[in-house]
Amino acid sequence: MSFIYDEAIDGLLQVVDRTELVTALRARAPELEILTEREDLRPFECDGLAAYRTMPLLVVLPSTIDEVGAVIQVAAARGVPLVTRGAGTGLSGGAMPLEKGILLVMAKFSRILSIDADAGIARVQPGVRNLAISQAAASYGLHYAPDPSSQIACTIGGNVAENAGGVHCLKYGLTVHNVLKVDILTIEGELLTLGSDALDSAGFDLLALFTGSEGMLGVIVEVAVKLLPKPSSVQVLMASFDDASKAGAAVAKIIGAGVIPGGLEMMDNLAIRAAEDFVHAGYPVDAQAILLCELDGVASDVEEDAERVASLLHEAGASELRVARDDIERHRFWAGRKNAFPAVGRISPDYYCMDGTIPRRELPRVLKEIAALSDEYELQVANVFHAGDGNMHPLILFDANRPGEMDRAEALGGRILELCVEVGGSITGEHGVGREKINQMCVQFKGEEIDYFHAIKAAFDPSGLLNPGKNIPTLARCAEFGAMHIHRGHLPFPELERF
Structure with a gap:
């Protein structure tokens, strides 16, 4: 597939003597765990974009900040690229290693x-699991709001790198809205603190810049996150529709009425049936779409909002409306949504998970056009949405063992992302660009804008050693992709052109 171009990058990197590199690392950090055997490296050759694999030169697993600094300095002195990895749950190839690079x-x-608890702040290391933060804060009546579907496994460092979202980010914001401070090591090995324990800090907002930078600007070694009180009252409504476009229109009605749910999620019939077979969440398998709407806050407000939302859903054409009777049923409703991805994996040998964002008003149109594209490419698409904020996750079903299906899946995914841009949206909402969407970056951004992205990258990492080949395309690549002309005929930072 075209976005995987290890060979092109690998051919431009210098040959590295692995034995000499290991010796240098041992000299600087004697206790550092280093993996070099092929079978030890194999578990790290991909992230959640598992169809594409590259064996790293070596893997290091530091346990102290000094060890991380030693790895960075040894790599920088030898011009060896460095890719940082958390739990490997990412879905855009952002943590995929290089054959001539170190995987950190x-x-x-x-x-x-x-x-x-008084300040509502948790200080955590980057390898802490997302869900573990809320579990640790629960005894204080607090929780960490962003909740990706992979929260049982994904790490907070990876969440910051990708600016992860989740089903409750409509009301409570993405990772960038819930992180107060990060400590990072630069490519020079310098320890920097971005942000502060306060709600704001002086100078440029480098914390917001760093959040979502996909490991291209520095290595995270500590994160301070915002903790919020657990809501005292929660209700979940599940509305069924006989037409997915009606469900899309219902989303706009709810938000337009001034109601901001804790979560507002949508699934189409294919996703509903897959999730119900897997989780037995109590979903209506004959519905063409369902909306899950969670309302939280003080009991009186929740009751009032639930009545308003129920009325709006009926007006929008809901054929059935159910309210979770208790916490057990509420968790079951959400379990179906949060397990939609693995559920779809049970009905197809392979699936390709997209991640685009669109204006809410465009949901009905985009759903119709995705259905038309599905027919054109002869591949089924299961649609799962963070509908309240327009973040879509179309799951393209295919069989990689059938000649041409993988290429058709990639082409269909690209068309869906370009449709998102066409209607005023973005090619990613929370999964990041990585390698997966690098061609579509050329569609979303002008040459001058990509110039500025490269300028920011060069300011933090002038040699281009941190996670090269990800997130930002070269303008030459964009010209090859056919999305733009090379701005002024060359890149503004020639040292980055090789990546």
């Missing part, structure tokens, strides 16, 4: 350092 795995940085 932060799994051992797994401690919750402190919880300040």
Whole structure:
């Protein structure tokens, strides 16, 4: 597939003597765990974009900041690229390694350092699992709001790198809205603190710039996140529709009425049936679409909003409306949605998970056009949405063992992302660009804008050693893809052109 171009990058990197590199790492950090055997490296050759694999030159698993600094300095001195990895749950190829590079795995940085319940702040290492933060804060009546579907496994460092979202981010924001401070090591090995424990800090907002930078600007070694009180009352409504476009229109009605749910999720019939067979969530398998709407806050407000939302859903054409009777049923409703991806994996040998964002008003149109594209490419698409904020996750079903199906899946995915841009949206909402969407970056951004992206990259990483070949395309690549002309005929930073 065209977005995987290890060979092109690999051919431009210098040959590295692995034995000499290991010797240098041992000299600087004697206790550092280093993996070099093929069978030890194999588990790290991909992230959640599992169809594409590259064996790293070696893997290091540091357990202290000094060890991370030693790895960075040894790599920088030898011009060896460095890819940082959390739990490997990412879905855009952002943590895929290079054959001539070091894979820096932060799994051992797994401690919750402190919880300040009065200030509502948790200090954690980057390898702490997303869900573990809320579990640790629960005894204080607090929780960490962003909740990706992979929250049982994904790490907070990876969440910051990708600016992860989740089903409750409509009301509570993405990772960038819930992180107060990060400590990072630069490519020079310098320790920097971006942000502060306060709600704001002086100068440029480098914390927001760094969040979502996909490991291209520095290595995260500590994160301070915002903790919120757990809501005292929660209700979940499940509405069924005989037409997916009606469900899309219902989303706009709810938000337009001034109601901001804790979560507002949509699934189409294919996703409904897959999830019901897998989780037995109580979903209506004959519905063409369902909406899950969670309302939270004080009991009186929740009751009032639930009545308004129920009325709006009926007006939008809901054929059935159910309210979760208790916490057990509420968790079951959400379990079906959060397990939609693995559920679809049970009905297809392979699937390709997209991640585009569109204006809510465009949901009905985009759903119709995805259906038309599905017919054109002769591949089924199961649609799962963070509908409230327009973040779509079309799951393209295919069989990689059938000649041409993988290429058709990629082409269909590209068309869906370009449709998102066409209607005023973005090619990613939370999964990041990585390698998966690098061609579509050429569609979304002008040459001048990509110039500025490269300028920011060069300011932090002038040699281009941190996660090269990800996120930002070269203008030459965009010209090859056919999406733009090369701006002024060359890149503004020639040292990055090789990537």
